[in-house]
Amino acid sequence: MASPEHEFVSKFLTLATLNQPVLPADYKKPLQQVNSLGVALPALKYKYHSKKT
Amino acid sequence: MSSMNVKLQRTLQRFQIKIEAGDFYEAHQTLRTIANRYVRSKSYQDAIDLITQGSLSFLKAGQGGSGTDLIFYLLEVYDLAQIDVDETSVSRLVQLLMAVDASEPNLKDVVTGMNNWSIKFSEFKFGDPSLHNVIGSKFIEGGYVYEAERYLMLGNHDSLLKYVELLWDWFKQENDASSIGDYFSRLVFSYLFISNLAWAYEAKELFLQLFIDQFHPQVETFDKNGFKLFFFSEIADLNFLQLLLLTCQTKNKELFLNLKDHYSGSSQKYSNELEFLGQEYFGIVAKKQSNLLQDMMAGFLGGPGGI
Numbered sequence A: 001m002a003s004p005e006h007e008f009v010s011k012f013l014t015l016a017t018l019n020q021p022v023l024p025a026d027y028k029k030p031l032q033q034v035n036s037l038g039v040a041l042p043a044l045k046y047k048y049h050s051k052k053t
Numbered sequence B: 001m002s003s004m005n006v007k008l009q010r011t012l013q014r015f016q017i018k019i020e021a022g023d024f025y026e027a028h029q030t031l032r033t034i035a036n037r038y039v040r041s042k043s044y045q046d047a048i049d050l051i052t053q054g055s056l057s058f059l060k061a062g063q064g065g066s067g068t069d070l071i072f073y074l075l076e077v078y079d080l081a082q083i084d085v086d087e088t089s090v091s092r093l094v095q096l097l098m099a100v101d102a103s104e105p106n107l108k109d110v111v112t113g114m115n116n117w118s119i120k121f122s123e124f125k126f127g128d129p130s131l132h133n134v135i136g137s138k139f140i141e142g143g144y145v146y147e148a149e150r151y152l153m154l155g156n157h158d159s160l161l162k163y164v165e166l167l168w169d170w171f172k173q174e175n176d177a178s179s180i181g182d183y184f185s186r187l188v189f190s191y192l193f194i195s196n197l198a199w200a201y202e203a204k205e206l207f208l209q210l211f212i213d214q215f216h217p218q219v220e221t222f223d224k225n226g227f228k229l230f231f232f233s234e235i236a237d238l239n240f241l242q243l244l245l246l247t248c249q250t251k252n253k254e255l256f257l258n259l260k261d262h263y264s265g266s267s268q269k270y271s272n273e274l275e276f277l278g279q280e281y282f283g284i285v286a287k288k289q290s291n292l293l294q295d296m297m298a299g300f301l302g303g304p305g306g307i
Helices: A004-016 B006-020 B024-040 B044-060 B064-080 B087-099 B107-120 B129-142 B145-153 B157-174 B177-193 B197-215 B236-250 B253-262 B264-269 B271-282 B292-301
Strands: B219-224 B227-232
Touching: A004 B219, A004 B227, A004 B236, A004 B253, B006 B024, B006 B044, B024 B044, B024 B064, B044 B064, B044 B087, B064 B087, B064 B107, B087 B107, B087 B129, B107 B129, B129 B145, B129 B157, B145 B157, B145 B177, B157 B177, B157 B197, B177 B197, B177 B236, B177 B271, B197 B227, B197 B236, B227 B236, B236 B253, B236 B264, B236 B271, B253 B264, B253 B271, B264 B271
Parallel strands: none
Antiparallel strands: B219 B227
């Protein structure tokens, strides 16, 4: 029994890979050309415990 | 160091004797005086050698205050002498940074100083990647993980491995499987933000494989036309994030909207991130937050709304 999500994923993958994607999977914009870092990611729920204490 | 002149070597020997005798104040003052003399006569290379060695000796002797003071001085000389970012100039800073204790109170200022120099004297708008790699490690050691993350995402390939390891360690500290998506999402978004698909894919593979190997979740692997997806029947966020990666690769706006529509929970949770990606990959111009009062005022005054 496939779930609705399973079905969606399967169809989506078919559609999305129908044509060669615009950007190759190994695409990497050179860091010299990076002008924006996007948006700040929210803090995680848990605090990181430093190993060196 | 073989090219270092004899006079400089003798100065350093005398300096080293003072350090070993615990005569730190005296050693610091003398070294600065001599370095000043080199700087004034524009003998920058001598000044750089002297200050670097002096700083390293202080740091090794546990004198973080004097050691880091000399790092700032070195950066001043770098700036004066217009030292470009190259292997030699960076590795000198790397060597010093590694010697700085992670609990040094002005660690962040040292890092900022170094990075600012690398921004000014290289083509990288956010600084030199190999320097970032070492900064990332130092920050993890000091527990400044969010700062570490920013540097690692702009680092070299080694940084990618450290970034995955950091998030995995962090996740493992609580072992709360329901939060796995929060950790994984950071890798996906960080690399998508800077258009580094290659490393987004590599990080995805490494991180999800760790999760699968150690947590044995229900998973099925899809492989379609070269795109591999781990389908987690109980963790929709992970599926969404993987599909998002592929969608950005296609730059297909319809697919993006379709994906967002289907995963409304994830879309709400990551609305800020998706808004940025929408602009970056799909040319979707973000709606300006409308402010009724401001719009009305702008209308009265005949100016454009917003700032």
